[in-house]
Amino acid sequence: MKKSLGPNTLAQPAPVWAVGSYDESGKPNAMIAAWGGICGSDPACLTVSVRPSRHTYAGILKHKAFTVSVSSAPLAAEADFLGMASGDKVDKFAVTGLTPVKAEFVDAPYIEEFPLVIECELKETVDLNVHVMFVGEIKDVKCDEDKLADGKYPDPEKVLPLIFSPGTRAYHTVGERIGRGFDLGKKFLKKG
């Protein structure tokens, strides 16, 4: 029996993406976005949503760029802090010991210690009332070599991306491997 929970943001899974940008004075900053996802394949692009009150907001607009550093389980406390503090008041890199690195292809910093990073050029902004959704065109993906499968794909069991659950506010990471896409469903093909 399904229970109605009202018009809420209770979808699953949500990412825990550290959005890196230079602020208006050029200082590196990072905030956590759980509102985001991949949105297109060609060009490769993704969305992150940011409240205009956030310190990150003006920096992304000024530099027309941001990065996504994928939070991983071993750095969950650091990631959570990035979502709690404002870069307007504290230097989150100094406090956490995380290292900002200038991205190769866009004018924004990523976080060295996070295993998987995505460099984005600002492509579009969509006003959604309390959030502005930034669409970023992906200019490069970088992954720690020891976290790759077959030397070319980020391996979720090594990247251990954090997964946020809106509502319960719990962080999990990936668990049991269920199978492969475009493979598990083949058992129904004969019936099609």
Next chain:
Amino acid sequence: MKKSLGPNTLAQPAPVWAVGSYDESGKPNAMIAAWGGICGSDPACLTVSVRPSRHTYAGILKHKAFTVSVSSAPLAAEADFLGMASGDKVDKFAVTGLTPVKAEFVDAPYIEEFPLVIECELKETVDLNVHVMFVGEIKDVKCDEDKLADGKYPDPEKVLPLIFSPGTRAYHTVGERIGRGFDLGKKFLKKG
């Protein structure tokens, strides 16, 4: 050491969302979108990206509505099939045995057997070349009562949402609980 992987869609985690819609003739259909995410809090909204060649595309535009049924681990094969076949050629509900249910607030069907469903009214479309990103305003969230935490929040350890890994194409579900958001990071507050 980070390795450059080029401008690809290798972000993590990605959802495995069954996007439900009525087609132009009124027949229920569902496809899988891994390109999507929550995008705003007020109004609550989310994105799913769909190629215009997909059978789902015209249906969403006609009915100005879609649902997201969150795929869960026990129904991984069914979910995968929804992403392999076209509703133009087969009745995916008949083949999988899944049950389409008319949503309460929007003109689209959801999948009864999936534990968590989200009813969306089409709010905006954003052309991203090979994909069109649909922004849906969330009109209701429904969850199986036995999958709730504290009777009000979908519990990820009971919903067991599928998580897709672009690149490896592996499905996982949520694993170890790492901690709570806005809590783990407190250890850095004293340094702030």
